[in-house]
Amino acid sequence: MAINHLHAFLESYFSAHHCELLHDTNGVLTVQLTEEMDRALMNRPFYWHYIKKMGHPGDPKQLTLITDPEKRDGKHEWIHYGSPRVHQIISHLHTNEKYTKLFEHVDTDHKTALFPWLVTNIKISYQGKQKMDEMISIGLHLVNGIMKLEMMDELQHKTIKNTIPDYCYTISPMIKLHSGFKRIEKVLENYVLDQNHEWAEASRQTMEEEINLLRHFYKGETAEQDMKKEIDEIKKRYSPYITFKVINGGIFYLKDEAK
Amino acid sequence: MNQIDIQQDSMFINGFEERLNTEGPFSSWDLFMMNYQAALTTMAPSFNGLKALDYLPQMDFLDHQLSCARQVVEDMNGRAILADEVGLGKTIEAGLILKEYMLRGLVKKALIIVPASLVNQWAQELNEKFYIPAVTFRKSYPWDQYDVIITSMDTAKRSPHREQILEQDYDFLLVDEAHKLKNHKTKNFNFVKSLKKTYCLLLTATPVQNRLVEIFNLVSILKPGHLGDYDSFLEQYGKDRKKLKQDGYLKQLIQKVMIRNTRQNAKFDAIKRNIETIWIDFAEEERAVYSQLENAVDVFPAFSKITLLRELCSSREACYLSLQKMITDEPREKIIKPITEAIEELPQHTKAAKVVDLINQAGGEKVIVFTEYRATQVYLQWYLKENGITSVPYRGGFKKGKKDWMKQLFEHHAQVLIATEAGGEGINLQFCNHLINYDLPWNPMRLEQRIGRIHRYGQANDVHIYNVAIRGTVEEHIMTLLYEKINLFEQVIGHLDSILAELNINDIESEIQTIFSESASTGEAKIKLDNLSSVIQLTHEETQQEEQQYGN
Incomplete structure (x- = not known):
């Protein structure tokens, strides 16, 4: 059920948020955002703050996303699984659709x-x-x-x-x-x-090995504090949970x- | 079987109950399902592999970079020395590793310590190439406010930053140019050692410069005790670097915490280096002054005479300024004055004229000119301007912002960048593929740094390197006896650090200076220099196979 098709996923995401799809061909998607979605995605809180203060309804933006790298035009946003926009949409979903x-x-x-x-x-x-x-x-x-x-x-x-x-x-x-x-x-x-x-056992074993090496390293030294800090770091890194x-x-x- | 700690999620059910009490709002089925799909997509379904690759479709990683990242995450558990040769993309490897950890939710807070001149470049690369929201440290930001912060060592170790940084718990620490931590008695070393960190990467092209104990110290930051304790290590390996070759066990241990790719094993040689030595002759007047200086034995210590000669091969200005400084009393003035007067009479420097030719031959493409001397840099800038060529200067002493600005100017407006030695470290100029060594440094390591500016990851074209040398001068000796003999430009680059360490030569520059100053005649100096290069070459041949094992 994972997202196999980013373009289709975006279509449903914006449709579910009542945004009109103005232009939707293979690889390019333009949507008219609603106020709610503009606030969620466009990162312009001051605009909304002042426009509302002045008693205007405000003017939500349009957003064009390019899902097919072949269609990149240098003007519009290329969106892919790693792009900050997808990250933003996913965290928007995680927060709101619980x-x-x-x-x-x-x-x-x-x-x-x-x-x-x-x-x-x-x-x-x-x-x-x-x-x-x-x-x-x-x-x-x-x-x-x-x-x-x-x-x-x-x-x-x-x-x-x-x-x-x-x-x-x-x-x-x-x-x-x-x-x-x-x-x-x-x-x-x-x-x-x-x-x-096995993964936990392997991790524990590595943890013990490293702690033993560490004790050997500090043997005869009085750097109690340093050793404790290093041991904590090793435990933090390897304690399985x-x-x-x-x-x-x-x-x-x-x-x-x-x- | 030991009990494994399980952390439950109690937030959900309480939040849900509240939501039921308030009668909503409830997600629509579509959005509810989409959140589930998104979670399925972003999770990491196996311990191994690089999930980050799905998220970086625009990046074209090289094989050695991928295997490096995999090895650090899967085998080294996130603590490693990345010791690739200059220009193979250590930054890219580090960025990929950090991205992987962030995607798997293992790293949130990261501290990245890099040389001051590279802070902006790191920020740009992490943001643009990896979509990692890294910020550069600014005075007004508290250290706990941002998750990924890039800063310089000088800032980080200074109060009050030092104390604030030491209070943080970092998931990830990166130190670039980590060879600066090779001495365990320094403040830098102790500072880095006392930082609270989970994963840690140390980046350096020269993990062992002189003594094996340097690598012991680097490893002590990552994995104390991995190479035993300090005293026994020092006793066993301390002074002698050859031990690394003999001791296969030690080498294996080091390979568990260090990854080193060389140009050879990284198959990086797709980009060719075209190297051309340009021989020129002094004009008659210049030659006369050169001999006058060479024969004025009594006033100068041999040491400074050789410097003066090198300066004269570079520019009138460089030599003139040094001579002026030497006039401290009357007898000296008597001898120096005629020379400075003769210099004043000289026409434009033959070499500068040659460089203008070379730049014009490049047909409008970008060119970097490296010189050893500030005075030459200023002179060249003026002289190029006279000849209608735009140029910008670059020096190590420039403030960070100015360096960035100069790089920008060079990339977009000027044809030539004139850099002095200190500018060699750090800037990436892969958009340029012509480099003129206006004068050669005596330390071939610095030459490697110079070439590494353009012959590096991201360079798309073959690179052209021109070495200009004047016949019948000290430059000729260095060029033929040192650089050409050991085939330095093609072969030794990248191995020289280990070769010199093997030979126990700390500073090749002073070595050469000694040769010149302690030799009674030019002939003697030549023979000594010849011997030196023979030894280097021999050691190179011996270490070549070793390097293959030392790498991965």
């Missing part, structure tokens, strides 16, 4: 129950000598406690909206939010602890599959 509450769209003319799922996308980082990330998308049925992995892939095939569809009603959760999240954490914890942690970071999550009301 929480949600959504409903599966069911086309029905009789009463249908929608069940609450707690869905979280969690990035697990394994850090030893080097670092590696893994993404887990996990869903918990807040009534019967069933869990599902690769939840995002499954949701992708459904129609999902912000509002509850006609004739549908929601079932109240049996499992509270916090304890539901605890269950998810517990499962992930077991998942990582069950793994083979794992972090969980929730990228985003929310409550999804879904139709029961079994029925």
Whole structure:
């Protein structure tokens, strides 16, 4: 599900933010920003501050992005995975698109129950000598406690909206939010602890080797302070640890599959 | 199995609960999914490999730069000496490594210490080539305000900066021109050693200049104890650099913390060096003054006479000024006065006229002229102007801003840059591919620095180097006996540092000066000089294979 096509990704990003796509051909995209998006991306807080003070509505900019390097013209911004603009858009997404509450769209003319799922996308980082990330998308049925992995892939095939569809009603959760999240954490914890942690062992071993070398280096010297600082640095660099970071999550009301 | 520390994320669920309480705002499905996709795209799914490459499509890395970055990240765990020869792109390697760590979320706070003259250049390269938001240190910025700061050693080690910097916890520290840290008793060394840092890169083209203990000291910053403790190291290897050759074990250890690419193994030779020696003859009047000076034995110590002769080969002005300074009493004045008077009578310098020819032959392309003497620099600037050629001066003594400005002027407006020796270090002028050595430095290392300004990473064309020498003068001896004999321009460049260290020659310049001053006749000096170059050449042949192993 990673971004395979930057151009399409940008189209959806700006469309989702209600920006009109003025010009959209292969490799070149011009959008009319909204005020909200101009504030988010164009880095001109003073303009907005003064224009509002003067009672003007303000004039959001247009933005032209070139996604195909062949189409570069020297005037407009070439955008690629490493460019500061993508970085900006991604951090804009990370800050703003963290929480949600959504409903599966069911086309029905009789009463249908929608069940609450707690869905979280969690990035697990394994850090030893080097670092590696893994993404887990996990869903918990807040009534019967069933869990599902690769939840995002499954949701992708459904129609999902912000509002509850006609004739549908929601079932109240049996499992509270916090304890539901605890269950998810517990499962992930077991998942990582069950793994083979050669990387961590290797890192620990290097750490010990370096600390031993260090003691040898300082042997007979009275530079207690220096040695402690060096040891701290080695520990900081090599002590293996794992972090969980929730990228985003929310409550999804879904139709029961079994029925 | 040891327990591994797991850090949970408690922020999310609390934030979510709050959001539910306030009934939103909630992300739309599209944006929610896009955030997930973005996170999938930016994560690093394996311990190995360079993720940064996906993010730098505009960069065209050379093979040795890629393997260097990989090795530092994967095998050296982020602490290394980058010791490529001048011009192979150490900055590029360092930038790539820093980028990789930042992308993997391992580095946030970085301190980059570089020579004052290079601060702006580093900032520009990191920002433009790597999209790393590095700022140069300004007085009004507190040290904890910005994540990636570039500064000079002089600023960093001065109070109150020193204290503030020592309080920071840096994820990444980089020191350029790190051979300045080779002595563990200096303030610079102790300052760098006491910085709190996780990853650390030391950049130098000359990791061992004289004694092996220099590399011991550099390694002590990165990995104390890797080469044992100080006393036993000194005892075992201290004085003698040859030990490196004999001791395969030591070499292996060093290779674990140091990467050295040479022009040879970096396949850098795609760009050719065209080297041409331009022989010229003094005009009759000039020759007369030269002999007059050469034969005036009594007044000058031999040492300064050789300098005066070299100066006369460079410009009337350089020699004249030095002579003026020597008139301290009447007997001296008696001897010097006739010479200075003769100099005053001289026409324009033959060499300067030749240089104008050479510049005109370059057909409007940019040319760098290197001279050893300030007075010559001023004279040349005037003389080129007389001949309708635009030029800008460049000196080591210029302030940072002025250096940048001069470089800009040269790139966009002037045809010629006239640099004195001190200007050799640091500036990158790969947009220029003609270099005139107006006079040759006696230390061939400095010549390497000079050529490295244009024959470096980023140079797209073959480079043309012209060495101008006057027949029948001291310049001829140096040119034929030293430079040409050891084939310096083609071969030895890049190896000379190790060769000289091998021979225990600390300062080749004073070595040569001694040869001239202690020889009774020109003939004797010639023979000694010849011997010196023979030894250098022999050592070069011996070390050539060794260098291959010493590198990667």
